[in-house]
Amino acid sequence: MLDVHYTFSALDGTATLREYPSLPRVETKARTTQKQELLNLQDHPLLALDDITISFGGVTALSNVDLTVKSGEIRAIIGPNGAGKSSLVNVMCGLYRPDSGRVHINGHSFRQVPAQKAARLGIARTFQNLALFKGLTVLDNVTSGLAFARRSTFLGQAIGLGRARREENEARERAEQIIDFLHLGEVSGKLAGALPYGLQKRVELARALVPNPQILLLDEPMAGMTATEKQEMAGFVRAARENYGTTIILIEHDIGVVMGLSDRIAVLDYGRKIADGTPDEVRNDQAVIDAYLGIDREHDEGDL
Ligand SMILES: Nc1ncnc2c1ncn2[C@@H]1O[C@H](COP(=O)(O)OP(=O)(O)OP(=O)(O)O)[C@@H](O)[C@H]1O
Numbered sequence: 398m399l400d401v402h403y404t405f406s407a408l409d410g411t412a413t414l415r416e417y418p419s420l421p422r423v424e425t426k427a428r429t430t431q432k433q434e435l436l437n438l439q440d441h442p443l444l445a446l447d448d449i450t451i452s453f454g455g456v457t458a459l460s461n462v463d464l465t466v467k468s469g470e471i472r473a474i475i476g477p478n479g480a481g482k483s484s485l486v487n488v489m490c491g492l493y494r495p496d497s498g499r500v501h502i503n504g505h506s507f508r509q510v511p512a513q514k515a516a517r518l519g520i521a522r523t524f525q526n527l528a529l530f531k532g533l534t535v536l537d538n539v540t541s542g543l544a545f546a547r548r549s550t551f552l553g554q555a556i557g558l559g560r561a562r563r564e565e566n567e568a569r570e571r572a573e574q575i576i577d578f579l580h581l582g583e584v585s586g587k588l589a590g591a592l593p594y595g596l597q598k599r600v601e602l603a604r605a606l607v608p609n610p611q612i613l614l615l616d617e618p619m620a621g622m623t624a625t626e627k628q629e630m631a632g633f634v635r636a637a638r639e640n641y642g643t644t645i646i647l648i649e650h651d652i653g654v655v656m657g658l659s660d661r662i663a664v665l666d667y668g669r670k671i672a673d674g675t676p677d678e679v680r681n682d683q684a685v686i687d688a689y690l691g692i693d694r695e696h697d698e699g700d701l
Pocket of ligand 1: 453456457458476477478479480481482483484485
């Protein structure tokens with residue numbers, strides 16, 4: 398059962414023990430070396446963002462953001478609307494090129510992650526808005542998640558011979574396994590577009606899981622769901638980590654779900670990372686409380 402209980406009652410103003418202290422801003426080599434040492438201390442994170450800044454016109458969506466993601470953890474990114482969460486995920490998967498900073502994935506370092514190679518780097522993602530093939534069955538949608546992993550040529554696939562036929566069968570088998578895993582067996586032959594919204598979101602999760610990604614980016618996987626659907630989805634996300642060892646990075650607005658599901662949470666506000674730590678650390682962080690409640694500290698000394 399998920400712990401989805403979250404209140405602001407534990408506001409005792411305790412200073413947050415950040416897991417990774419922020420580094421003094423020292424330019425050039427000294428800073429790079431310090432950063433490297435810090436990264437090494439963190440169990441060799443599977444993914445690390447190093448000093449990412451990106452602007453759109455006059456809007457700075459992300460400002461000097463650092464983030465590490467350890468192998469096998471469930472890592473949430475939260476923050477008010479417009480805080481920069483989607484931009485951060487778009488930088489991780491190569492949709493956005495930051496103005497400065499670097500992305501480190503599994504020993505590779507990029508200014509811009511090559512989006513077309515994201516699958517080969519072990520990254521899969523889901524989108525904020527559903528992006529299913531509504532006129533295809535659930536099974537076909539889930540199988541399509543392996544399209545980039547297959548090695549046979551388009552012509553070979555079209556005429557269904559040799560390696561292409563074998564890959565097709567393997568893809569179906571793998572899709573069926575994931576469909577069972579996510580309890581979608583009963584709707585496997587139905588058109589995705591005809592399913593209730595909550596199930597469509599689960600089909601999206603299935604399609605993202607089918608290539609067995611090392612890192613799964615979930616952009617608001619529970620948006621628009623009922624409380625029960627959210628709990629089910631949270632259970633499946635956790636099960637994916639337990640069963641397949643998938644490292645999960647998720648953006649989610651429902652703080653209760655995030656607190657119960659995540660190992661560590663990074664909080665963004667106006668493009669800056671204002672807190673980073675365990676759910677308990679973040680829950681008690683005054684900057685986080687202020688960001689969410691919109692408190693102006695100079696003018697509000699009273700109790701909450
Ligand atoms: N492609 C883009 N073009 C122009 N502005 C953008 C683009 N992507 C993001 N932004 C701007 O960057 C800022 C951060 O947006 P982003 O979508 O990353 O925030 P968010 O935290 O995901 O917000 P929400 O919770 O509302 O989805 C916003 O001001 C947004 O308008």
